Amino acid sequence: MINKATQPQNYSLTALRLCGFALIVILGFGVVFVLSNYVDARRVSLPESYDDSNLSFQGKRLKGFALGGEGLLADWYWMRALQYMGEKIIKADGNINIEDLSSLNPRLLYPMLDNATDLDPKFMAAYSYGAIVLPAIDRDQAVALTEKGIANNPDAWRLFQYLGYIYWRADDFANAANVYDRGSKINGAPPFLKQMSAAMRTQGGSRDTARQIYTQMRNESEDQQSRQNAELRLMQLDSLDELDAVNSSLKALTANGSPCPKSLAPVMPLLRDIKLPGGRNFRVNEQRQLVDPSGVPYFLDEKTCTAYVDGINSKIPKL
């Protein structure tokens, strides 16, 4: 039987207990929050080599022993490869040259992509990413990965396109032409490969050829990073065309001994009559400044009276 007189006392005791529990929980989480930040801020900094510790497993040895989960492991290596490069780029704080990434020391990128494609030999995005990024690190590794892709997927004409691209970037136009030619013989290969084979033999180093290669890559690559890279390269080609026109106009302005202008504004009337490839027009921002394809104003070096891409603010890769 409940003693009515003690009931309010019991209720207040329960409420007190609940408040006590709530206080402990809140205080506990508060302590956890503070300690978490405290320990995190005082973490022993690891040597840089820690990030690059060798891979624990080799994909080809894991194959067959992953209980059928090879695809999942391949995805894991793929994500690790992306994060690995991302971390390297973030650490470099934007000071990267996409023509030569060896300064980032990304020595594990190839083993990761190699593992991913050992575990899933049909992983086209990994081959594509390797073909685009590895030439800036180690061309032989880029060729090895893409050749492996061709051996595993002999009907994938896209891999021939990537291999041709790797040779083209190394100015090895003869090999590039051969590879494009081999690719063009595959059933379902687009006529573009045949055209590229011919272009490599006749005008391998031309800007038009580069434009064709990067346009194809932007439109058809399997991964976003390759598409973004191709987009940047196309911007770079556009800016090269624009700078050729701007600099020849600057030369014309100073030909009769006139001083170099303080800005590019006096050049702009001269540019109106110039036709850029593909019928493009020069870009101007709201302040009526001449800008590069990424929207950053061109930089004018008054000493040499030459216009350049702004190496600090522009997204366009340095040459």
Next chain:
Amino acid sequence: MNEPTPKGNVFGRVAAIAANTFREAIRDRILYNLVLFVLLITACAVLLGDLTDGQEARTIVNIGLGAMLLFGVFISIFVGVGLVSKEIEKRTVYAIFSKPVRRAEFVVGKYLGLCLTLLVNTFVMGVGVSAALLYAGDATLSFSIWGAIFLIFLELAIVTAVAVMFSTFSSTSLSALFTFLVFVIGNLSSSLRDLGATLGSAATKLLLDAIYYLLPNFSLFTFRTEAANGLVPNAPMLAGGFGYAAAYIVVVITIAVAIFSRRNFK
């Protein structure tokens, strides 16, 4: 072993036990694992876009089908090993066998009931993966994965049969352990056989060949990585896999029935 021959429809009695086992599994909240699975797949669909650089569809397939197999194997093992032994421990088996039910009908009915649970579970998970793929914008993969899902179900059906067989003569924990080992070795048997061929020892080769043929060869049902690349298992693979699974299940359930029929409950 001299059981009285019950009159009436065998299939009707097996179906009744199977339906009861299915209802029991639902009551035991077995299908609650679907909530976890849906959360996992939803998280994959939403979060993987950036992490995989546009390769979220293939990763959804790899994670989805991998989780489907893993969840299914856990259900097969932990529910399968308890199907028969629980009835014995709770002594409800006496009540069942006081009715005109053969022991073989009991084992087969129990097995089919759990298979039905797994079928529903696998189907709902398959729908979840397909929906996630549609969300990720890959309608083709959302249809092409169903061949691989069918193969996963066949693998689960074999694991369940093995679990039921062990549960007819062993304790629950040992049965679970044995079944898990069979699942692991069955997935490795093909690789182990290849390894045996390269080792050069005749005895090792014989042993690994014996393992390959005696234990279920789950590599026949492994098509997850290929499915993530948009490939579809061909008709011989599906039909052959179905035939292999059916034959293996018949053998294992027959052994289970033979052991259970000789078992003394006193």
